[in-house]
Amino acid sequence: MSIARFWRETPRRYNLGGSKCLTCGTVAFPPRVVCPTCTHHRQSIGKMAPFQLSGEGEVESFTIVHDPAEGFEMQVPYVLALVRTPEGPRLTGQIVDVEPESVAIGLKVHATFRKLREEGKAGVIHYGYKFAPTGEDEPPPPRAPAVAARAEGAVRDRAEA
Amino acid sequence: MRDVAVLGVGQTKFGELWDRSFREIGIEAGLQALVDAKLSSEDLGGLFLGNMASGALIEQEHIAPLILDYAGLAGRHLPAVRIEGGGASGGLALHQGFLAVASGLYDYVVVGGAEKLTDVADATAAQILSSTADHEWEVVFGATLPALWGLVARRHMHLHGTTREQLARVPVQAHEMGAKNPNAHFRNRITVEQVLHAAPVAEPLGLFDCAPLSDGAAAVVLGPLETARKHTDTPVRIRASEVACDAMALQHRRETTIGEATVAAAQAAFRRARRDPKDVRLAEISDGTSIGALIALEDLGFAERGRAGPEFADGAFALGGRVTVNPSGGLKAQGCPFGAVGVAQVVELVRQLRGEAKERQAPATELALAHDLGGTGATAVVHLLERAG
Numbered sequence: 001m002s003i004a005r006f007w008r009e010t011p012r013r014y015n016l017g018g019s020k021c022l023t024c025g026t027v028a029f030p031p032r033v034v035c036p037t038c039t040h041h042r043q044s045i046g047k048m049a050p051f052q053l054s055g056e057g058e059v060e061s062f063t064i065v066h067d068p069a070e071g072f073e074m075q076v077p078y079v080l081a082l083v084r085t086p087e088g089p090r091l092t093g094q095i096v097d098v099e100p101e102s103v104a105i106g107l108k109v110h111a112t113f114r115k116l117r118e119e120g121k122a123g124v125i126h127y128g129y130k131f132a133p134t135g136e137d138e139p140p141p142p143r144a145p146a147v148a149a150r151a152e153g154a155v156r157d158r159a160e161a
Numbered sequence: 162m163r164d165v166a167v168l169g170v171g172q173t174k175f176g177e178l179w180d181r182s183f184r185e186i187g188i189e190a191g192l193q194a195l196v197d198a199k200l201s202s203e204d205l206g207g208l209f210l211g212n213m214a215s216g217a218l219i220e221q222e223h224i225a226p227l228i229l230d231y232a233g234l235a236g237r238h239l240p241a242v243r244i245e246g247g248g249a250s251g252g253l254a255l256h257q258g259f260l261a262v263a264s265g266l267y268d269y270v271v272v273g274g275a276e277k278l279t280d281v282a283d284a285t286a287a288q289i290l291s292s293t294a295d296h297e298w299e300v301v302f303g304a305t306l307p308a309l310w311g312l313v314a315r316r317h318m319h320l321h322g323t324t325r326e327q328l329a330r331v332p333v334q335a336h337e338m339g340a341k342n343p344n345a346h347f348r349n350r351i352t353v354e355q356v357l358h359a360a361p362v363a364e365p366l367g368l369f370d371c372a373p374l375s376d377g378a379a380a381v382v383l384g385p386l387e388t389a390r391k392h393t394d395t396p397v398r399i400r401a402s403e404v405a406c407d408a409m410a411l412q413h414r415r416e417t418t419i420g421e422a423t424v425a426a427a428q429a430a431f432r433r434a435r436r437d438p439k440d441v442r443l444a445e446i447s448d449g450t451s452i453g454a455l456i457a458l459e460d461l462g463f464a465e466r467g468r469a470g471p472e473f474a475d476g477a478f479a480l481g482g483r484v485t486v487n488p489s490g491g492l493k494a495q496g497c498p499f500g501a502v503g504v505a506q507v508v509e510l511v512r513q514l515r516g517e518a519k520e521r522q523a524p525a526t527e528l529a530l531a532h533d534l535g536g537t538g539a540t541a542v543v544h545l546l547e548r549a550g
Binding site for chain 1: 284287288291297298299300301302303304305307308309311312313314315316319360361362363364365366408410411412413417
Protein backbone atom coordinates (compact mmCIF):
# COMPACT_ATOMS: atom_id res chain seq x y z
CA MET A 1 0.00 0.00 0.00
CA SER A 2 1.38 3.44 -0.84
CA ILE A 3 2.38 5.77 2.00
CA ALA A 4 -0.15 8.40 0.93
CA ARG A 5 -2.96 5.88 0.92
CA PHE A 6 -2.44 5.03 4.56
CA TRP A 7 -1.40 8.52 5.68
CA ARG A 8 -4.55 10.20 4.40
CA GLU A 9 -6.70 8.06 6.73
CA THR A 10 -4.65 9.02 9.80
CA PRO A 11 -7.31 11.26 11.42
CA ARG A 12 -9.75 8.37 11.31
CA ARG A 13 -7.42 5.51 12.18
CA TYR A 14 -5.55 7.38 14.93
CA ASN A 15 -8.27 9.55 16.41
CA LEU A 16 -11.57 7.85 15.54
CA GLY A 17 -12.78 10.90 13.63
CA GLY A 18 -16.24 10.26 12.24
CA SER A 19 -19.15 12.43 11.18
CA LYS A 20 -22.57 13.39 12.49
CA CYS A 21 -25.58 14.23 10.35
CA LEU A 22 -26.99 17.60 11.44
CA THR A 23 -30.35 16.64 9.94
CA CYS A 24 -31.06 13.36 11.76
CA GLY A 25 -28.22 13.04 14.27
CA THR A 26 -26.86 9.76 12.93
CA VAL A 27 -23.14 9.23 13.60
CA ALA A 28 -21.03 7.55 10.94
CA PHE A 29 -17.56 6.07 11.08
CA PRO A 30 -15.54 6.53 8.93
CA PRO A 31 -17.00 9.96 8.10
CA ARG A 32 -19.49 10.21 5.27
CA VAL A 33 -20.41 13.07 2.97
CA VAL A 34 -23.98 11.81 2.69
CA CYS A 35 -26.04 10.36 5.53
CA PRO A 36 -26.85 6.70 4.89
CA THR A 37 -29.93 6.72 7.15
CA CYS A 38 -31.74 10.00 6.39
CA THR A 39 -35.06 9.35 4.66
CA HIS A 40 -34.41 12.21 2.26
CA HIS A 41 -30.69 11.57 2.17
CA ARG A 42 -29.93 14.34 -0.34
CA GLN A 43 -30.84 16.90 2.34
CA SER A 44 -27.86 15.73 4.39
CA ILE A 45 -25.32 16.82 1.76
CA GLY A 46 -23.25 19.63 3.25
CA LYS A 47 -24.71 18.97 6.70
CA MET A 48 -22.29 16.30 7.88
CA ALA A 49 -20.22 17.67 10.76
CA PRO A 50 -16.99 16.15 12.14
CA PHE A 51 -17.63 13.99 15.17
CA GLN A 52 -15.16 12.08 17.30
CA LEU A 53 -16.06 8.69 18.76
CA SER A 54 -15.37 8.13 22.45
CA GLY A 55 -13.57 4.84 21.77
CA GLU A 56 -15.88 2.94 24.11
CA GLY A 57 -17.68 -0.13 22.85
CA GLU A 58 -19.01 -3.61 23.34
CA VAL A 59 -18.16 -6.82 21.49
CA GLU A 60 -21.08 -7.74 19.27
CA SER A 61 -19.35 -10.73 17.71
CA PHE A 62 -15.81 -12.07 17.43
CA THR A 63 -13.69 -14.64 15.66
CA ILE A 64 -10.29 -16.11 16.44
CA VAL A 65 -8.24 -15.82 13.27
CA HIS A 66 -5.69 -18.55 12.49
CA ASP A 67 -5.35 -17.92 8.76
CA PRO A 68 -4.29 -14.27 8.88
CA ALA A 69 -4.70 -11.25 6.69
CA GLU A 70 -1.51 -10.10 4.96
CA GLY A 71 0.82 -8.41 7.44
CA PHE A 72 -0.75 -10.13 10.46
CA GLU A 73 1.20 -13.41 10.15
CA MET A 74 3.18 -12.77 13.35
CA GLN A 75 0.04 -12.16 15.42
CA VAL A 76 -1.85 -15.46 14.95
CA PRO A 77 -4.04 -16.49 16.55
CA TYR A 78 -5.65 -13.09 16.98
CA VAL A 79 -9.14 -12.02 17.96
CA LEU A 80 -11.06 -9.89 15.47
CA ALA A 81 -14.35 -8.39 16.61
CA LEU A 82 -17.32 -6.31 15.57
CA VAL A 83 -17.45 -3.60 18.22
CA ARG A 84 -20.65 -1.60 18.75
CA THR A 85 -19.95 1.94 19.98
CA PRO A 86 -22.41 3.82 22.22
CA GLU A 87 -22.50 6.54 19.51
CA GLY A 88 -23.95 4.00 17.06
CA PRO A 89 -21.33 2.92 14.50
CA ARG A 90 -19.75 -0.51 14.54
CA LEU A 91 -16.02 -0.94 14.03
CA THR A 92 -14.01 -3.97 12.97
CA GLY A 93 -10.86 -4.41 15.00
CA GLN A 94 -8.66 -6.71 17.03
CA ILE A 95 -9.24 -7.40 20.72
CA VAL A 96 -5.91 -7.33 22.57
CA ASP A 97 -4.50 -7.57 26.11
CA VAL A 98 -6.72 -10.56 26.79
CA GLU A 99 -6.57 -14.30 26.18
CA PRO A 100 -8.70 -15.24 23.16
CA GLU A 101 -10.52 -17.75 25.39
CA SER A 102 -11.70 -14.92 27.63
CA VAL A 103 -13.37 -12.85 24.89
CA ALA A 104 -17.17 -13.09 24.85
CA ILE A 105 -20.08 -11.33 23.17
CA GLY A 106 -20.99 -8.37 25.37
CA LEU A 107 -17.44 -7.75 26.59
CA LYS A 108 -16.88 -4.02 27.31
CA VAL A 109 -13.86 -2.68 25.47
CA HIS A 110 -12.23 0.62 24.64
CA ALA A 111 -10.09 1.66 21.73
CA THR A 112 -6.35 1.67 22.14
CA PHE A 113 -3.70 3.00 19.77
CA ARG A 114 -1.53 0.17 18.43
CA LYS A 115 0.66 -0.98 15.62
CA LEU A 116 -1.53 -2.79 13.09
CA ARG A 117 1.02 -4.27 10.68
CA GLU A 118 4.18 -3.53 8.78
CA GLU A 119 4.97 -3.92 5.12
CA GLY A 120 8.12 -6.02 5.40
CA LYS A 121 11.41 -4.94 6.96
CA ALA A 122 11.80 -1.76 4.93
CA GLY A 123 8.16 -0.84 4.44
CA VAL A 124 5.67 1.41 6.12
CA ILE A 125 4.42 0.61 9.62
CA HIS A 126 0.65 0.97 9.93
CA TYR A 127 -0.85 2.20 13.18
CA GLY A 128 -4.47 2.46 14.21
CA TYR A 129 -7.07 1.34 16.72
CA LYS A 130 -7.43 -1.99 18.42
CA PHE A 131 -9.65 -2.70 21.41
CA ALA A 132 -8.82 -3.83 24.95
CA PRO A 133 -11.16 -4.89 27.75
CA THR A 134 -12.12 -2.04 30.08
CA GLY A 135 -11.98 -4.42 33.02
CA GLU A 136 -15.57 -3.60 33.97
CA ASP A 137 -16.70 -7.13 33.14
CA GLU A 138 -16.12 -10.05 35.46
CA PRO A 139 -13.82 -12.09 33.20
CA PRO A 140 -15.62 -15.28 32.12
CA PRO A 141 -13.90 -18.56 32.94
CA PRO A 142 -11.57 -19.61 30.11
CA ARG A 143 -13.27 -21.95 27.66
CA ALA A 144 -10.11 -24.01 27.22
CA PRO A 145 -6.63 -23.99 28.72
CA ALA A 146 -4.62 -21.18 27.21
CA VAL A 147 -1.85 -22.53 25.05
CA ALA A 148 1.64 -21.12 25.29
CA ALA A 149 1.63 -19.64 21.80
CA ARG A 150 -1.45 -17.60 22.54
CA ALA A 151 -0.01 -16.18 25.75
CA GLU A 152 3.15 -15.21 23.88
CA GLY A 153 1.03 -13.58 21.21
CA ALA A 154 -0.71 -11.41 23.77
CA VAL A 155 2.58 -10.41 25.37
CA ARG A 156 4.12 -9.61 22.03
CA ASP A 157 1.18 -7.42 21.12
CA ARG A 158 1.73 -5.31 24.22
CA ALA A 159 5.45 -5.18 23.57
CA GLU A 160 4.97 -3.94 20.02
CA ALA A 161 2.65 -1.13 20.92
CA MET B 162 -39.00 -6.53 -22.72
CA ARG B 163 -39.11 -9.90 -24.45
CA ASP B 164 -38.73 -13.30 -22.81
CA VAL B 165 -35.21 -14.71 -22.62
CA ALA B 166 -34.18 -18.35 -22.64
CA VAL B 167 -31.00 -20.29 -21.93
CA LEU B 168 -30.28 -22.23 -25.14
CA GLY B 169 -26.99 -23.89 -24.37
CA VAL B 170 -24.59 -24.52 -21.50
CA GLY B 171 -20.92 -25.39 -21.09
CA GLN B 172 -18.48 -25.80 -18.24
CA THR B 173 -14.90 -26.92 -17.64
CA LYS B 174 -13.79 -29.10 -14.80
CA PHE B 175 -13.25 -27.02 -11.64
CA GLY B 176 -10.13 -27.49 -9.57
CA GLU B 177 -6.39 -26.92 -9.62
CA LEU B 178 -5.94 -26.85 -13.38
CA TRP B 179 -2.16 -26.37 -13.43
CA ASP B 180 -1.84 -27.41 -17.07
CA ARG B 181 -4.49 -25.05 -18.43
CA SER B 182 -4.42 -21.30 -18.97
CA PHE B 183 -7.13 -18.73 -18.35
CA ARG B 184 -7.80 -18.34 -22.06
CA GLU B 185 -7.99 -22.10 -22.60
CA ILE B 186 -10.64 -22.68 -19.95
CA GLY B 187 -12.53 -19.55 -21.01
CA ILE B 188 -12.95 -20.64 -24.60
CA GLU B 189 -13.61 -24.29 -23.71
CA ALA B 190 -16.71 -23.35 -21.72
CA GLY B 191 -17.90 -20.85 -24.34
CA LEU B 192 -17.49 -23.16 -27.31
CA GLN B 193 -19.26 -26.00 -25.43
CA ALA B 194 -22.20 -23.67 -24.85
CA LEU B 195 -22.30 -22.59 -28.52
CA VAL B 196 -22.29 -26.22 -29.68
CA ASP B 197 -24.94 -27.16 -27.10
CA ALA B 198 -27.14 -24.31 -28.38
CA LYS B 199 -26.57 -25.35 -32.02
CA LEU B 200 -25.75 -21.71 -32.62
CA SER B 201 -23.61 -20.63 -35.52
CA SER B 202 -21.16 -17.93 -34.54
CA GLU B 203 -22.59 -15.77 -37.38
CA ASP B 204 -25.71 -15.37 -35.23
CA LEU B 205 -23.78 -14.31 -32.14
CA GLY B 206 -24.34 -10.73 -30.97
CA GLY B 207 -21.78 -10.38 -28.20
CA LEU B 208 -20.01 -11.70 -25.13
CA PHE B 209 -20.49 -10.78 -21.47
CA LEU B 210 -17.70 -12.15 -19.28
CA GLY B 211 -17.83 -12.34 -15.49
CA ASN B 212 -14.43 -12.20 -13.81
CA MET B 213 -13.35 -10.92 -10.44
CA ALA B 214 -9.62 -10.27 -10.43
CA SER B 215 -7.73 -11.32 -13.54
CA GLY B 216 -5.42 -8.32 -13.19
CA ALA B 217 -4.24 -9.34 -9.73
CA LEU B 218 -4.39 -13.09 -10.36
CA ILE B 219 -2.85 -13.47 -13.84
CA GLU B 220 -1.64 -9.93 -14.56
CA GLN B 221 -4.06 -9.60 -17.44
CA GLU B 222 -6.83 -7.05 -17.70
CA HIS B 223 -8.96 -6.39 -20.78
CA ILE B 224 -9.88 -10.06 -20.94
CA ALA B 225 -13.22 -9.94 -22.76
CA PRO B 226 -11.67 -9.24 -26.19
CA LEU B 227 -8.90 -11.71 -25.31
CA ILE B 228 -11.39 -14.56 -24.90
CA LEU B 229 -13.30 -13.47 -27.99
CA ASP B 230 -10.04 -13.46 -29.95
CA TYR B 231 -9.01 -16.95 -28.86
CA ALA B 232 -12.53 -18.20 -29.59
CA GLY B 233 -11.72 -17.31 -33.20
CA LEU B 234 -14.11 -14.38 -33.35
CA ALA B 235 -11.78 -11.37 -33.43
CA GLY B 236 -12.49 -10.77 -37.11
CA ARG B 237 -16.21 -10.43 -36.44
CA HIS B 238 -15.62 -7.32 -34.30
CA LEU B 239 -18.30 -8.31 -31.80
CA PRO B 240 -18.80 -6.37 -28.59
CA ALA B 241 -17.21 -8.11 -25.60
CA VAL B 242 -17.57 -6.75 -22.07
CA ARG B 243 -16.07 -7.85 -18.77
CA ILE B 244 -18.23 -7.52 -15.63
CA GLU B 245 -16.94 -7.47 -12.06
CA GLY B 246 -18.85 -7.75 -8.81
CA GLY B 247 -16.59 -9.77 -6.50
CA GLY B 248 -17.89 -13.29 -6.04
CA ALA B 249 -21.10 -12.26 -7.81
CA SER B 250 -19.32 -11.38 -11.08
CA GLY B 251 -20.80 -14.39 -12.92
CA GLY B 252 -24.34 -13.69 -11.79
CA LEU B 253 -23.92 -10.03 -12.73
CA ALA B 254 -22.66 -10.98 -16.20
CA LEU B 255 -25.74 -13.14 -16.64
CA HIS B 256 -27.92 -10.21 -15.62
CA GLN B 257 -26.24 -8.03 -18.26
CA GLY B 258 -26.68 -10.71 -20.91
CA PHE B 259 -30.32 -11.06 -19.92
CA LEU B 260 -30.85 -7.29 -20.26
CA ALA B 261 -29.14 -7.28 -23.66
CA VAL B 262 -31.43 -9.95 -25.11
CA ALA B 263 -34.58 -8.82 -23.28
CA SER B 264 -34.13 -5.30 -24.63
CA GLY B 265 -34.08 -6.56 -28.21
CA LEU B 266 -30.75 -4.92 -28.93
CA TYR B 267 -29.05 -8.33 -29.17
CA ASP B 268 -30.57 -11.63 -30.27
CA TYR B 269 -27.98 -14.15 -29.13
CA VAL B 270 -25.21 -13.63 -26.60
CA VAL B 271 -22.71 -15.79 -24.76
CA VAL B 272 -22.42 -15.16 -21.03
CA GLY B 273 -19.23 -16.57 -19.60
CA GLY B 274 -17.59 -16.64 -16.21
CA ALA B 275 -13.95 -17.54 -15.67
CA GLU B 276 -11.35 -17.31 -12.93
CA LYS B 277 -7.81 -18.64 -12.57
CA LEU B 278 -6.93 -18.68 -8.86
CA THR B 279 -4.03 -21.12 -8.75
CA ASP B 280 -1.44 -19.19 -10.77
CA VAL B 281 -0.57 -17.35 -7.53
CA ALA B 282 0.27 -18.75 -4.09
CA ASP B 283 -2.70 -19.59 -1.83
CA ALA B 284 -1.95 -16.74 0.58
CA THR B 285 -1.77 -14.27 -2.30
CA ALA B 286 -5.06 -15.52 -3.72
CA ALA B 287 -6.72 -15.26 -0.30
CA GLN B 288 -5.49 -11.69 0.02
CA ILE B 289 -6.83 -10.79 -3.43
CA LEU B 290 -10.18 -12.35 -2.55
CA SER B 291 -10.32 -10.34 0.67
CA SER B 292 -10.39 -7.21 -1.49
CA THR B 293 -14.08 -7.99 -2.11
CA ALA B 294 -14.56 -6.84 1.50
CA ASP B 295 -13.80 -3.21 2.47
CA HIS B 296 -10.04 -2.90 2.29
CA GLU B 297 -9.69 0.37 4.24
CA TRP B 298 -11.98 -0.46 7.18
CA GLU B 299 -11.97 -4.24 7.41
CA VAL B 300 -8.89 -5.79 5.79
CA VAL B 301 -6.39 -3.22 7.11
CA PHE B 302 -7.58 -4.12 10.62
CA GLY B 303 -6.93 -7.84 10.16
CA ALA B 304 -10.08 -9.11 8.44
CA THR B 305 -10.18 -11.82 5.79
CA LEU B 306 -13.31 -13.13 4.06
CA PRO B 307 -13.46 -16.22 6.34
CA ALA B 308 -12.87 -13.99 9.40
CA LEU B 309 -15.84 -11.77 8.50
CA TRP B 310 -17.98 -14.88 8.00
CA GLY B 311 -16.66 -16.12 11.35
CA LEU B 312 -18.14 -12.97 12.92
CA VAL B 313 -21.46 -13.72 11.22
CA ALA B 314 -21.34 -17.35 12.38
CA ARG B 315 -20.66 -16.50 16.03
CA ARG B 316 -23.50 -13.98 16.03
CA HIS B 317 -25.93 -16.44 14.40
CA MET B 318 -25.01 -19.08 17.00
CA HIS B 319 -25.51 -16.49 19.76
CA LEU B 320 -28.90 -15.27 18.50
CA HIS B 321 -30.43 -18.51 17.26
CA GLY B 322 -28.61 -21.36 18.98
CA THR B 323 -27.14 -22.63 15.71
CA THR B 324 -24.57 -25.28 16.61
CA ARG B 325 -21.10 -26.09 15.34
CA GLU B 326 -22.40 -29.54 14.33
CA GLN B 327 -25.22 -28.00 12.28
CA LEU B 328 -22.70 -25.85 10.42
CA ALA B 329 -20.63 -28.97 9.74
CA ARG B 330 -23.53 -30.61 7.92
CA VAL B 331 -23.28 -28.04 5.14
CA PRO B 332 -19.85 -29.08 3.77
CA VAL B 333 -20.64 -32.76 4.43
CA GLN B 334 -23.65 -32.52 2.13
CA ALA B 335 -21.68 -30.48 -0.42
CA HIS B 336 -19.01 -33.18 -0.66
CA GLU B 337 -21.72 -35.85 -0.92
CA MET B 338 -22.96 -34.10 -4.07
CA GLY B 339 -19.48 -33.27 -5.35
CA ALA B 340 -18.72 -37.00 -5.32
CA LYS B 341 -21.44 -37.36 -7.98
CA ASN B 342 -20.23 -34.49 -10.18
CA PRO B 343 -17.42 -35.27 -12.64
CA ASN B 344 -16.61 -31.54 -12.92
CA ALA B 345 -16.22 -31.05 -9.16
CA HIS B 346 -12.99 -29.89 -7.51
CA PHE B 347 -13.61 -32.30 -4.60
CA ARG B 348 -15.11 -35.72 -5.26
CA ASN B 349 -14.38 -37.23 -1.84
CA ARG B 350 -16.97 -37.68 0.89
CA ILE B 351 -16.24 -36.21 4.33
CA THR B 352 -17.73 -36.72 7.79
CA VAL B 353 -18.99 -34.32 10.45
CA GLU B 354 -16.08 -35.48 12.63
CA GLN B 355 -13.59 -34.46 9.96
CA VAL B 356 -15.18 -31.02 9.66
CA LEU B 357 -15.13 -30.51 13.43
CA HIS B 358 -11.48 -31.53 13.72
CA ALA B 359 -10.16 -29.67 10.69
CA ALA B 360 -7.60 -26.89 11.12
CA PRO B 361 -9.26 -23.71 12.42
CA VAL B 362 -9.35 -20.82 9.93
CA ALA B 363 -11.40 -18.17 11.74
CA GLU B 364 -13.17 -19.71 14.71
CA PRO B 365 -15.82 -20.97 14.80
CA LEU B 366 -15.05 -21.73 11.13
CA GLY B 367 -12.49 -24.30 10.09
CA LEU B 368 -10.93 -25.44 6.83
CA PHE B 369 -13.94 -27.49 5.69
CA ASP B 370 -16.35 -24.61 6.35
CA CYS B 371 -14.67 -22.61 3.58
CA ALA B 372 -14.84 -23.07 -0.18
CA PRO B 373 -11.55 -23.87 -1.93
CA LEU B 374 -9.50 -21.78 -4.35
CA SER B 375 -10.36 -23.19 -7.76
CA ASP B 376 -9.78 -22.56 -11.43
CA GLY B 377 -12.69 -22.94 -13.79
CA ALA B 378 -14.99 -21.48 -16.38
CA ALA B 379 -18.66 -21.79 -17.32
CA ALA B 380 -20.79 -20.33 -20.09
CA VAL B 381 -24.37 -20.14 -21.32
CA VAL B 382 -25.94 -19.00 -24.57
CA LEU B 383 -28.97 -16.75 -24.19
CA GLY B 384 -31.52 -15.93 -26.86
CA PRO B 385 -35.15 -14.89 -27.34
CA LEU B 386 -37.63 -17.49 -26.05
CA GLU B 387 -39.74 -17.16 -29.21
CA THR B 388 -37.06 -18.73 -31.41
CA ALA B 389 -35.61 -21.03 -28.73
CA ARG B 390 -37.12 -24.18 -30.24
CA LYS B 391 -34.84 -23.86 -33.23
CA HIS B 392 -31.90 -24.45 -30.91
CA THR B 393 -33.06 -26.84 -28.22
CA ASP B 394 -35.95 -29.13 -27.32
CA THR B 395 -35.70 -28.04 -23.71
CA PRO B 396 -35.32 -24.26 -23.51
CA VAL B 397 -35.12 -22.86 -20.01
CA ARG B 398 -36.75 -19.49 -19.59
CA ILE B 399 -35.24 -16.85 -17.31
CA ARG B 400 -38.31 -15.83 -15.33
CA ALA B 401 -36.46 -13.24 -13.26
CA SER B 402 -32.98 -11.73 -13.11
CA GLU B 403 -32.53 -9.42 -10.14
CA VAL B 404 -29.54 -7.67 -8.58
CA ALA B 405 -29.48 -5.90 -5.20
CA CYS B 406 -26.67 -4.24 -3.25
CA ASP B 407 -25.96 -3.33 0.37
CA ALA B 408 -23.27 -1.57 2.41
CA MET B 409 -19.78 -2.70 1.41
CA ALA B 410 -18.54 -3.51 4.94
CA LEU B 411 -20.24 -5.94 7.30
CA GLN B 412 -19.84 -3.35 10.08
CA HIS B 413 -21.97 -0.87 8.12
CA ARG B 414 -24.94 -3.17 7.53
CA ARG B 415 -28.05 -2.94 9.63
CA GLU B 416 -27.96 -6.64 10.40
CA THR B 417 -25.08 -9.06 10.94
CA THR B 418 -26.98 -12.28 10.34
CA ILE B 419 -29.37 -11.14 7.60
CA GLY B 420 -28.19 -10.62 4.04
CA GLU B 421 -30.47 -7.76 3.12
CA ALA B 422 -29.20 -7.65 -0.48
CA THR B 423 -30.19 -11.29 -0.93
CA VAL B 424 -33.57 -10.64 0.67
CA ALA B 425 -34.18 -7.70 -1.69
CA ALA B 426 -33.05 -9.54 -4.83
CA ALA B 427 -35.10 -12.63 -3.94
CA GLN B 428 -38.25 -10.66 -3.16
CA ALA B 429 -37.94 -8.76 -6.43
CA ALA B 430 -37.43 -12.01 -8.34
CA PHE B 431 -40.41 -13.74 -6.76
CA ARG B 432 -42.57 -10.68 -7.39
CA ARG B 433 -41.57 -10.51 -11.02
CA ALA B 434 -42.18 -14.22 -11.59
CA ARG B 435 -45.39 -14.14 -9.51
CA ARG B 436 -44.02 -17.01 -7.50
CA ASP B 437 -43.22 -17.75 -3.88
CA PRO B 438 -40.27 -19.46 -2.13
CA LYS B 439 -42.61 -22.42 -1.51
CA ASP B 440 -42.81 -22.97 -5.29
CA VAL B 441 -39.07 -23.66 -5.50
CA ARG B 442 -37.83 -27.22 -5.04
CA LEU B 443 -34.37 -26.78 -6.55
CA ALA B 444 -31.68 -24.17 -5.92
CA GLU B 445 -28.00 -23.40 -6.30
CA ILE B 446 -26.94 -21.00 -3.55
CA SER B 447 -23.74 -19.27 -2.51
CA ASP B 448 -22.05 -21.50 0.08
CA GLY B 449 -18.62 -19.88 0.16
CA THR B 450 -18.78 -20.69 3.87
CA SER B 451 -21.08 -23.03 5.81
CA ILE B 452 -22.63 -20.10 7.66
CA GLY B 453 -23.10 -18.23 4.39
CA ALA B 454 -25.23 -21.12 3.10
CA LEU B 455 -27.47 -21.13 6.20
CA ILE B 456 -27.95 -17.35 6.05
CA ALA B 457 -28.77 -17.55 2.33
CA LEU B 458 -31.42 -20.23 2.96
CA GLU B 459 -33.07 -17.89 5.48
CA ASP B 460 -32.69 -14.81 3.26
CA LEU B 461 -34.20 -16.60 0.26
CA GLY B 462 -37.23 -17.70 2.29
CA PHE B 463 -36.43 -21.43 2.28
CA ALA B 464 -36.11 -21.52 6.07
CA GLU B 465 -37.55 -19.45 8.89
CA ARG B 466 -35.13 -16.91 10.36
CA GLY B 467 -32.75 -18.80 12.68
CA ARG B 468 -34.00 -22.23 11.64
CA ALA B 469 -31.71 -23.08 8.70
CA GLY B 470 -29.19 -24.90 10.94
CA PRO B 471 -31.51 -27.51 12.44
CA GLU B 472 -33.47 -27.89 9.19
CA PHE B 473 -30.29 -28.44 7.22
CA ALA B 474 -29.23 -31.07 9.74
CA ASP B 475 -32.64 -32.75 9.32
CA GLY B 476 -32.03 -33.15 5.58
CA ALA B 477 -34.52 -30.51 4.37
CA PHE B 478 -32.00 -29.31 1.75
CA ALA B 479 -30.50 -32.64 0.68
CA LEU B 480 -31.09 -34.26 -2.72
CA GLY B 481 -34.85 -34.93 -2.81
CA GLY B 482 -35.50 -32.90 0.36
CA ARG B 483 -37.91 -29.99 0.68
CA VAL B 484 -35.58 -27.98 -1.54
CA THR B 485 -32.69 -29.74 -3.27
CA VAL B 486 -29.84 -27.31 -2.59
CA ASN B 487 -26.57 -27.29 -4.49
CA PRO B 488 -26.81 -30.60 -6.36
CA SER B 489 -23.59 -29.53 -8.15
CA GLY B 490 -21.70 -29.68 -4.85
CA GLY B 491 -21.84 -25.89 -4.59
CA LEU B 492 -18.91 -23.58 -4.09
CA LYS B 493 -17.59 -25.89 -1.38
CA ALA B 494 -17.26 -29.10 -3.41
CA GLN B 495 -17.80 -28.29 -7.08
CA GLY B 496 -15.33 -25.46 -6.48
CA CYS B 497 -15.08 -21.72 -6.21
CA PRO B 498 -13.54 -19.98 -9.24
CA PHE B 499 -15.08 -16.66 -8.20
CA GLY B 500 -16.18 -15.12 -11.51
CA ALA B 501 -17.35 -18.48 -12.88
CA VAL B 502 -19.58 -19.42 -9.94
CA GLY B 503 -22.75 -17.52 -10.87
CA VAL B 504 -22.70 -18.88 -14.42
CA ALA B 505 -21.88 -22.43 -13.28
CA GLN B 506 -24.90 -22.35 -10.96
CA VAL B 507 -27.13 -21.72 -13.96
CA VAL B 508 -25.36 -24.39 -16.02
CA GLU B 509 -26.16 -26.90 -13.27
CA LEU B 510 -29.79 -25.79 -12.94
CA VAL B 511 -30.36 -25.98 -16.70
CA ARG B 512 -28.96 -29.52 -16.74
CA GLN B 513 -31.20 -30.39 -13.78
CA LEU B 514 -34.31 -28.88 -15.42
CA ARG B 515 -33.53 -30.79 -18.61
CA GLY B 516 -33.18 -34.01 -16.60
CA GLU B 517 -29.54 -34.48 -17.66
CA ALA B 518 -27.87 -34.50 -14.24
CA LYS B 519 -27.53 -38.29 -13.98
CA GLU B 520 -26.48 -39.50 -10.51
CA ARG B 521 -27.19 -36.15 -8.88
CA GLN B 522 -30.53 -35.56 -10.64
CA ALA B 523 -33.03 -33.84 -8.36
CA PRO B 524 -36.72 -34.83 -8.50
CA ALA B 525 -38.44 -33.41 -11.61
CA THR B 526 -39.42 -29.77 -11.16
CA GLU B 527 -40.25 -26.79 -13.36
CA LEU B 528 -38.72 -23.95 -11.34
CA ALA B 529 -35.22 -23.35 -9.97
CA LEU B 530 -33.39 -20.54 -8.20
CA ALA B 531 -29.77 -19.40 -8.48
CA HIS B 532 -28.21 -17.17 -5.79
CA ASP B 533 -24.81 -15.54 -6.28
CA LEU B 534 -23.16 -13.35 -3.64
CA GLY B 535 -20.27 -10.88 -3.69
CA GLY B 536 -18.02 -10.24 -0.69
CA THR B 537 -19.91 -10.71 2.55
CA GLY B 538 -23.14 -9.65 0.87
CA ALA B 539 -22.66 -6.23 -0.72
CA THR B 540 -23.94 -7.64 -4.03
CA ALA B 541 -26.55 -10.36 -4.43
CA VAL B 542 -27.91 -11.76 -7.69
CA VAL B 543 -30.99 -13.99 -7.88
CA HIS B 544 -32.22 -15.75 -11.01
CA LEU B 545 -35.40 -17.76 -11.37
CA LEU B 546 -35.33 -20.32 -14.16
CA GLU B 547 -38.28 -22.25 -15.54
CA ARG B 548 -38.45 -25.14 -17.97
CA ALA B 549 -40.37 -23.80 -20.94
CA GLY B 550 -42.91 -26.57 -21.62
